[in-house]
Amino acid sequence: MALIVQKYGGTSVGTIERIQAVAGKIQTKAERGDQIVVVVSAMSGETNRLIGLADEIEEAPSPREMDVLVSTGEQVTIALLCMALHKMGCQARSYTGGQVQILTDKAHSKARIKDIDGARVKADLDTGHVVVIAGFQGVDDHGNITTLGRGGSDTTAVAMAAALKADECQIYTDVDGVYTTDPRIEPKARRLERITFEEMLEMASLGSKVLQIRAVEFAGKYNVPLRVLSSFDEGEGTLITFEEDNVEAAKISGIAFNRDEAKLTVLGVPDQPGVAHKILGPISDANIEVDMIVQNIAADEATTDFTFTVHRNDFTQAKEILQGVAESLQAQDVLNDDSVVKISLVGVGMRSHAGIASEMFGALAKEGINIRMISTSEIKISVVIDEKYLELGVRTLHEAFGLESEGAA
Amino acid sequence: MALIVQKYGGTSVGTIERIQAVAGKIQTKAERGDQIVVVVSAMSGETNRLIGLADEIEEAPSPREMDVLVSTGEQVTIALLCMALHKMGCQARSYTGGQVQILTDKAHSKARIKDIDGARVKADLDTGHVVVIAGFQGVDDHGNITTLGRGGSDTTAVAMAAALKADECQIYTDVDGVYTTDPRIEPKARRLERITFEEMLEMASLGSKVLQIRAVEFAGKYNVPLRVLSSFDEGEGTLITFEEDNVEAAKISGIAFNRDEAKLTVLGVPDQPGVAHKILGPISDANIEVDMIVQNIAADEATTDFTFTVHRNDFTQAKEILQGVAESLQAQDVLNDDSVVKISLVGVGMRSHAGIASEMFGALAKEGINIRMISTSEIKISVVIDEKYLELGVRTLHEAFGLESEGAA
Incomplete structure (x- = not known):
């Protein structure tokens, strides 16, 4: 019982x-x-x-x-x-x-x-x-x-x-489980029997709206085994577990993506302490959430280029704020692009497998997909690419990591 | 305040x-x-x-x-x-x-x-x-x-x-107070400024569905001054009070009526103890509520005629039950009439004024309205009459007791 x-x-x-x-x-x-x-x-x-x-x-x-x-x-x-x-x-x-x-x-x-x-x-x-x-x-x-x-x-x-x-x-x-990616984009997407809480959190925050992220966090905190099933079909659904041992022996569990990204870059700001705060402070004061952040040394080495992404709904407001900031920081220029998307590989298997990132970049390069930004965490690699490459990118990575067949990645 | x-x-x-x-x-x-x-x-x-x-x-x-x-x-x-x-x-x-x-x-x-x-x-x-x-x-x-x-x-x-x-x-x-009677029947009906709780209870139970009877009882029990007003019009409404002294110095406050009466009579049952219970027991077992009850000695003085009224919805069922009962009581006959109505004079002023009943019967007789049943309480006199006389009866009594003008009755 x-x-x-x-x-x-x-x-x-x-x-x-x-x-x-x-x-x-x-x-x-x-x-x-x-x-x-x-x-x-x-x-x-x-x-x-x-x-x-x-x-x-x-x-x-x-x-x-x-x-x-x-x-x-x-x-x-x-x-x-x-x-x-x-x-x-x-x-x-x-x-x-x-x-x-x-x-x-x-x-x-x-x-x-x-x-x-x-x-x-x-x-x-x-x-x-x-x-x-x-x-x-x-x-x-x-x-x-x-x-x-x-x-x-x-x-x-x-x-x-x-x-x-x-x-x-x-x-x-109304879905029968968590899939390796959105089946509307990649028909070969496969239902996962199990996924870890950590992976589920990364998948959820990236747009796989199967479960509320707070519920997943809660389940993780209290070790509650969680299962996603369909109300309308029979089936075992996907078990979200906190025991990594039981997870399929794959490097990658799924591919998440987010269409609603917009990218902003401040070019050539003085490379000195506090610059990041001076740029992002006003953005956060306006209650705009920032997703990816990348900072690079610029060509002249005395200045730096600062790039971040926001939700497209916030793009116009962020752009306006940034123009004021850039002026006061004496930055060279502000670049912006609201036709970008984010694709992420998610998998706890990454932890024990090196070289996933280069495999990912290689697969995208082969299809001529240019990477605009990169951001990595322990169990996730995200890239920002041009919007038009979203479907191609997802399908390319789905195939490259063998997600269509169980335990193949 | x-x-x-x-x-x-x-x-x-x-x-x-x-x-x-x-x-x-x-x-x-x-x-x-x-x-x-x-x-x-x-x-x-x-x-x-x-x-x-x-x-x-x-x-x-x-x-x-x-x-x-x-x-x-x-x-x-x-x-x-x-x-x-x-x-x-x-x-x-x-x-x-x-x-x-x-x-x-x-x-x-x-x-x-x-x-x-x-x-x-x-x-x-x-x-x-x-x-x-x-x-x-x-x-x-x-x-x-x-x-x-x-x-x-x-x-x-x-x-x-x-x-x-x-x-x-x-x-x-949706009404602006309690009226001397239903204005749809008697256009001269007048809004009462005050009415006692007792009168209101009699009015409510007789079909003036302005207030829930339980609420009125509750207000009386806890001495809560209650006022009925219109949501849509301005006005003072009617105050329902527990202080008789403040009531308009009238004998009669209002005329209530009930269209949904049906009358049943068992003729010539032996006049002995327990007969009323034998007749009404099966009716009440069937969850039929009985309103007025009248018992008269029959012409032969050894038997009695027993008459009561029920809601018209219960008429057919009550009639069937009664036919069985009449047989077992060896009654002469069962009479029934579902085209009767009840009209009641209500007023705490009755307590201190004799002769109201005869005044009422006289007014009805003058118009040729035959009274089928009579029932009285301390502050109410009810008569059952033929349905076709309802409007005439109400208007006749409204005029007879001068209800159209304040304090005139």
Whole structure:
């Protein structure tokens, strides 16, 4: 008998029929003797409907009241799912975040979980109930309703699994697992049976939006085995594990990419302490997040070239800020390019294999793809290239590292 | 500075525009320096939408989960109303029933309030906030969400007013007060400035659906001055008071009526102890509510005629039950008539004025209206007459007792 926490997102519970299908899946597992805790999101469209109502009243509504409003979405789902389970003869009981209770800090709309009292849930499981919990929400010390931010239901599921010491936390989504890369770009992309938390973090932050990054961090912190599965198809999905030993013996697990990059370069700034801060300070003051940063000695060796990337949405603003900064630093020039993308090789196997970077650069060079920036970490190598080479780059690397066949890389 | 509890029903907050209008009304009072607590219902249509979702899943859903589901309706309204108040620069804070907290018994969908903790609300009022509370809902001892049943928001408002020792509880509806009778029947009907709780109870139970009867009882029990006003028009409404001295010096306050009556008579049953129970026992076992009951000695003096009224919806079932009963009691016959109505004179002034009944019967007789049944209480005289005389009967009595002009009766 295993204790399983399952999470179903908004699409999975988007209609009455889908709620009934989810209930069927749950009942099958419950009949097998597993103890099941289910975390659900709002029915798809519902959160947007509620936000739309608020928008009609106030452009910047109070975060406290916004949380009171949107948290009703999940509350509707837990009641309906319990009714569907009852209809199938399955004992079930619902809990809001406040009822569990899932204690958070006070940061409305982006609260973090501080503590979970699993006692009531445990008691219900022990009397044979399926427990259905509203995702994405909690309460602060004063009983005010908080939400964890969009996609926060994943975090609720992982946190519940940690609190209950569950055997596995299963995240049901509309994809059937984590792939070596996006199958829409490389049809030979293969579902991974396992991936490490570290790799998953790198994949997620680079745009594989399978799981909320905070949920993955949480799972890693509390050693919760996490599995991504499809709500609509059968299959084992992808297990996200903290045990590297069990990972496929590959150097590279996957290829992530990000289309939304924009590159900015300050040419010929004096090479002296504090220059990086003088350039990036004003950018960060404007709440613009910087992704890759590269600094090179310029040709004259007394000055330096400073390059970084930002999200394309922030490009225009960053460019304006930088022009002011460049003037005050007496820089030679500011270059910019908003038609670049980033491709990253991700794999814990890199740690024990030298030469991955040169293999990667070689494969790209063979196809005539010019690399604009390079950045490396222990388990990731990222390159910035021209936008037009994105698909070619991904496919080239997918083949070069043999990702289409298991354990071949 | 007064502490006022206001309640707005579903129609009053049925659209974003109406929520904004309600916010405007509240702000005007708050600016005057009054402390305001607002109790709101779900936006009209929302509760039915939620019930519709449940219906798609299960005909008889779990009452616990039904309460989890429908209580989201009011939660949406409190958040939106607070946002609208914020937009007008008015400090406001929302509370669900569980947050207040409004403690109830465990009777899901028809819970009764046991206790209210007014501390948080008081603290918010003292810091200049308008407090907005979800009506119709509470929590039991174990934190399970309960609802007070349809229309229960009135009860929430009265209970909050009692807990906070408010100066007045104002119920905003789509009528601008309590009238001497239904203005659709008698255009000369006049709004009453005051009415006693007892009279209001008689008016409410007879079909003047201005207020939930439970709310009126509650207000009477805790001496909460209750006022009925219109959400849409200005005006003082009608104050429902527990001080008879302040009531207009009239014998009769109003004329209530009920179209949904049906009359059943068992003729010639043996006049012996236990007969009434033998007739009404099976009716009540079938959960049929009996309204008026009259028993007369029959012509032969050894038997009795037994007559009672039920709601027309229950007529067919009651008739069938009665035929079986009549047979076993060896009754002469069973008569029935589902085209009767009830008209009642209501007024605490009756207590000190003799002859009201004969005045009433005389007025009806003059118009040729035959009385089928009579029933009296301390402050009410009800007659059952043929349906076709309803309008004529109401108008005749309205004129006979001079209700069109203040203090004239």
